[in-house]
Amino acid sequence: MDISLYWLMVSVFVLYVGAVWLIYGKQKSISASYYCWPGNWKILFTLFCWGFAFPAIVLGITTTPLMFFAGIGIMFVGAAAEINIPWVYRKHMVFAISGIIFSQLAIYFGYHMPEVNIASLALTGLILILTIKKNKEFRFWFIEIVAFLAICYTMWPY
DSSP: OOHHHHHHHHHHHHHHHHHHHHHHOOOSSTGGGGGTSOGGGGHHHHHHHHHHHHHHHHHHTTTOHHHHHHHHHHHHHHHSOOTTSHHHHHHHHHHHHHHHHHHHHIIIIISOOHHHHHHHHHHHHHHHHHTSSSOGGGHHHHHHHHHHHHHHHHTOOO
């Protein structure tokens, strides 16, 4: 495994999500952060998706082709960034959901880490429970962070 690709993937995730959170606060979703950035800076969302997904594909393909499909889903999420346009939103959601599903399948069948699947489901359930009455607008932000962290943890090279 190329450790530098792993650290690139993790760094892209931490730097992008951290920058959005520090500069603009929590968003409805990581995808909604596209609209926080002014003008030409919106490309950062696409670069974030591609900068995370491409290393995940390269690192994961040797273990399971399922990570290829997860990464492609994330890359298309970055390409379909303008979620305020209805037809783009529909495509975006198909890619986002498929990215999450394929990553969880890769974690289970390719990496043989069902404990990560269970932890992801448990944390997602906890987020849903904690946001039933208030902070509903942030639930997808945290659920997506759980999904990204599951990939990072699974691919941990040490």
